[in-house]
């Protein structure tokens with residue numbers, strides 16, 4: 001028995017050595033891919049870091065900075081160029097990256113590409129090449145932190161394997177393509193801090209795998225589709241600082257893993273859904289700077305655990321809910337600039353809050369405000 005195992009182990013080791021040897025003779029770069037990379041490189045200039053200085057020689061699969069290939073066929077699978085990272089190439093240069101130029105449509109000839117990461121180069125401008133939608137294998141598209149303009153390609157829904165789409169911190173305009181809602185494997189969507197306008201497509205809730213949807217700081221208008229409230233994996237939703245109208249869907253109160261919700265700086269009206277405020281996993285809720293009215297639902301429980309709850313700058317009326325006294329934890333609370341009235345309850349969490357949390361209401365009184373109750 002023992003010798004059989006030793007024999008298996010030996011065979012396995014031989015196999016390992018053989019496959020490592022095969023790894024050494026990995027296929028060299030496909031000539032067509034190499035030409036596409038050279039073309040891509042011509043579109044960009046990198047005056048400080050020299051990331052392309054290693055892009056010489058015949059084999060782009062060997063030691064070309066930021067390029068990775070499939071060793072079985074020499075096709076380029078990954079381009080990873082980050083202008084802000086811990087990478088030695090940046091620490092050696094003693095500065096973060098800066099590139100000028102455009103993303104060449106030559107990139108679309110790399111049809112085995114699974115990851116395209118061209119992040120934080122600050123000055124790469126021009127559009128996202130529309131032909132990118134013909135890259136069938138792409139899973140990660142990360143172009144954050146450049147100066148890209150134009151709109152998201154209409155056909156983006158063709159990227160059926162996409163799991164990460166990040167074009168935040170650019171100057172992307174136009175509306176959200178309807179086809180976006182076809183990318184049913186999408187897990188992370190970050191379009192924040194652009195100039196995207198128009199409504200959120202009503203089928204947005206089809207994105208059942210989505211765990212982060214960050215669309216804040218755009219010009220998005222229309223109402224929040226109720227379908228978002230049925231996204232069972234959505235943990236972080238940021239729609240802050242847009243032009244969104246209407247009510248917060250009641251369905252938001254039954255999202256099983258929602259942990260942060262930013263709707264601040266919109267034009268939302270109506271009441272705060274009681275289910276939302278009382279939901280147990282929610283740690284950050286910012287509804288500040290809208291036109292919400294009605295009472296603050298008195299629904300807090302020992303399972304309420306808010307690191308931050310900001311309801312300031314609305315039109316809320318009634319009193320400060322007494323059930324906040326039973327909340328498991330409330331770190332930061334801001335109820336200022338509303339129309340609340342009455343006695344602030346005594347006890348935790350109110351004993352560690354400051355007067356600014358309650359400032360500019362109609363007739364609140366008691367600690368921590370200087371106004372004593374009559």
Ligand SMILES: *[C@@H]1O[C@H](CO)[C@@H](O)[C@H](O)[C@H]1NC(C)=O
Nearest residue numbers: 264265286288289308310332
């Ligand atoms: C909530 O949003 C407002 C408006 O965008 C912002 O000023 C405020 O700092 C945010 N609150 C918290 C606690 O981050």
